[in-house]
Amino acid sequence: MQNRIAQVVFPLPTGKSFSYIVPEGLTERVQRGSRVWAPLGSRLLTGFVVDLKQETEISNLKQILDVLDPYPAFDSQMLRLTRWVAEYYLCSLGEVLNSALPSGVRFRGSEYLILRNPEPHHPLPDAIKGKKEEAVLESLFQKGTRSLLTLERELRRDGLYAAIYDLEQMGYVAVKSREGRLVRLTEGDPGVLEQQIDELKRKAPRQAHLLRILRENGGQMAALQLRKNWGVGADVVDRLERRGLVELCFEEPQDSAVNEKTSQGIAEVNLSPTQARAFRQIKRALDGGHYQTILLQSSPGADRTPLYLQAISAVLRREKGVLMLVPEVFLTARAFKHLKATLGLQAAVLHSRLSDVERYRLWRQVREGRKRVVIGPRSAVFAPVVNLGLIVVEEEQDSSYKCESNPRYHARDVAIVRAKMADAVVLLGSSAPSLESYHNASTGKFSLCRLSREVNNPLPKVTIVDIRGLRSTNAREILSPLVCERLKLCLQKGKQAVLFQNRRGYATYIQCSQCGFVPQCQNCQVSLTYHQEEHQMVCHYCGFRQEAPSICPQCLGHEWHFGGVGTELVEKTLRSLFPKAKVLRLDFDTTKGKQSYRRLLQFSQGDRADILLGTRMIAKAMDFPRVGLVAIVLADSCLNLPDFRAGEKTFHLLTQLASQLTEGEIVVQTYSSGDWTIRCFKNFDFDKFARRELADRRQLNYPPWSRLVSIVFQGKISEDVISIAEKYSRLLQEAAFETVQILGPSEAPLGKIKGAFRCQILLKGKSSKALRELVQQCTQKLKGKRGVRMTIDVDPVEMM
């Protein structure tokens, strides 16, 4: 008896799965993990098959219409992993599966179907059984090739892809990418060709250009080459083909980059004695061949990369796959370069910035085991690496690993669970690890591997400058005399200086000197930041902006006090102090948007500036050898965040900045020089900091001693939000047990953002499982209200 019933989940908030009949023609191809096309209500949706059964009690079943990939997108291990993510982070399996796939997988549009045997068979071979197969073949007989998009339009979509994959499997057709096409001139006569080019020149210069390229390169070229070397896109090729001026043929793709080195040819890395000592422990874990998480805690400035490379090389020699996670997309380039230069490897770099076609191509190569090393940001933790042997999580403490939209997973934690399932080793690298990982290492859940600095490579000098006195004497003063002095020296020596200030703009707020009025955002409960360059008031939470006022709208006063130092003001100060120095400012904290990404890459490469100034991102972005001074303009802006992790985050930040120094000094300006975090950082004593911080957190029952779940309600009408939050809170109180603490509901920090009021309930408890069950139970009972959205965050990182 065949499995005729498929259980399908969809990317909807419902955790439910739906049963469908698998039609005759699709039984072979519809498997667990397949992506399918199916009707739900009045809609047609893409879903995922999570199970196959022989029968069901449910009546009035609908049919699955089509299967989207030639083989299941998820294997059983990935299904297990995504199910864990859904259960742990309290969201639907469908949503997790959807975000685990490369985004925007509508890749099929750029592919072509070709007839393998160009002779039309009449009658059709016996093997062709389905109507759809027949239709596809008939369509191809008319013209040797068809784009998949054309076929979708021409034939009905139901069962189309299943038919295509069947025909492909039987060897009648082949799916080729648009860029695998060979473009050939149809006109052999040079005179006629010249005439054609002339005619096209005015109306379609790009097409004329393509003809010229072909003429000068032997009359033919692969579409991929045309794009890569000449910048001529596939659309131009299509148009010329329609004119009949070029013809296309399909050759087997000669993708040389795909072929990785054989495992024997993988190089080894030269390790220093210090590194070799640390590596021995990693090697033992790799040799063991079982799950283990190693926290690689390096002293600031010690290079972890050689250890990663050596571990990767060892894993590849065992014919296993590697996943390397980095905190930001732009950091993948550096990792790729290292792998290429040292091991001679072409790793697959998977991230959201690739085109759909490219991303899907790489994803398939990884899925099919043709690429065994994947580099990427947090989403890459779901890359379908075959036979996984090692996951590297670089800068494991970085909060970018936590996803701030559904599913709100933490890539480091998912990596650990994945490694357990695959019996792989996890390497967590950091010079100031998260206290969660540090704690896990001290309880024996992880093993700790320390990497110290090379003996000839001393720790940088740390100077703490208390600026309490300074500010009171001259409010306009931003840089202490000591920092100015060090800057001068640094520049004289021809070294670069890095300045960090966590606030963008010129002033974080402006205030009327006469009546005390502070311009606020109309959508958020925050003051507007003054940007001098654009002469605008900007909200950093919703993007609202308006012309900076010259006259106070309240009292018509015209004198403003600028409060809170932003990077623009620091830049202005630097320019007046060092008019000859080249100052480069990098001030955005997201890498979203093309422009910021480009500037970021320029920044991390363009090391010609004398002074580099910026916000959080500079700590991650820079990779310069010439840095002689790092100055933190105001450590307090990080230290005083309303977050129980403020101290930890400050330590991370300072350490990351200090790691950029090969030799030199790091100067920290602060109002609270007596603070424990600052004092420990002065001696680079993370262990001392962590011990005290852990003790404090134990006292207050904060992670890692407890688990948190944050529930945020938001909506335009504050009364509705509050009433729902209170209703939920009552449900919690009814169902809760002693070990759970319910904090709130209280107005979330920054109560109103983007016009939405926010109310937060924080659950604290010993067991994450118990908390999650409680939340799940209450959420089912809660009757929501239109206009009030509820967000559940398990293990929240950002407390805002």
Next chain:
DNA sequence: AGCACGCCGACT
């Protein structure tokens, strides 16, 4: 999430 269904007030 969407979408239909149904219930109620208000306006041609």
Next chain:
DNA sequence: GTCGGCGTGCTC
């Protein structure tokens, strides 16, 4: 009378 707001519940 019916148009359109929104709460409710379902989708195999």
